[in-house]
Amino acid sequence: MILHIDMDAFFASIEQAINPRLKEKPLIVGSRDNRMHTVVCAASYEAKAYGIDSGMSSRDALQLCPNLEFVPAQQGRYIWISEQIFRMLEGYGFSLAYTSIDEFQMDINDSVEPQKFARQIQERIYADFHITASVGIAKNWLLAKLASKLNKPNGIAVLTDTNLTEILDLVAVGKICGVGKKTGQILSDLGVKTCLDLYLKSADFLEQNLGKYGFNLYLSLHSQERFEPAEEESRPKSVGHSYTLPRATQTPGFIRAWVRLLSEMVAQRLRAQNLLADTVHLWLNGPEMGNLGAQKAFHEGSNDGYQIYQRSLKIMAKIGPKMPKVRALGVTCSGLLPNRYLPLFEEQKRREDLLKTIDKINGRFGEGSIYPGIIGLTKRMPRI
């Protein structure tokens, strides 16, 4: 069986656990400091009772509940607690995977009774972190994830062969992970309204109407397979790109443009392997300076070319006011970790969508064909 463990209102619950004044109060966590101009990225259950939920503007939320408490998001805090929970769960010895910052999946065997074990995990999470979690139990990851939503908060739901159809019949199809508004509408037009309607459709039917996604959805719904925990061993130690210029140059804008391009190329390779780097290394070579290299760490892992470029610029700034002649240069990222997180906030989601599109374009037209613009960069970019 698969256990899907999902923290209830994770960010908001953490804030309430840390600050007793916020306990049992309607609370939102905003992606920015400005309480009037941000997006709700988490709402406490007390706030949800007013109809407030993530994705809503804080202005609308405040209108629904004027005495709403507000806390700007502390991303580092949430990631840190998530890591602690992961480590605690790992201690049970079953294979474990991240599904998102506040969701974990565990593949258990017959040595434990699923419901009792789920209760034990909930109690442990509450004792250690003072937050609650809901657990879904089913034969595969998709159904377990669905089950985790059925009795929120602090609930347990088990989908067994005997109760599966009865329960799926009560749940709207939009509750299934991956069925968004658009797919939901297509399904609804086909008469597929509940999860059971979807479950009873054939692979052919779903493929005909939803394409490859439909076929995969069928497989996910009916799979008896255990998930494969992500392999961590095969990841490289570092990812880098370098380039030798046709002749030595000391024009800062030109050198920066090259650093930018190399940073973007490195970032693209990190993203292709779903990795984050925690350190950037820049080296420059020139007739006057010989080999010169330095490194700089990130606060949090990154695979964003612009951030890699920014770190590289800081390294360059240390060289001095006058740029020596540069003949060759390279950007390398190390301290590589698997990227386990989905973007938390709207701004990050937009940035990630942009980067994904850029990766697609570069995949088709060649590396370095396009990358995000910034103000202050030279207009003419070098081409490889």
Ligand SMILES: [Mg+2]
């Ligand atoms: Mg959650």
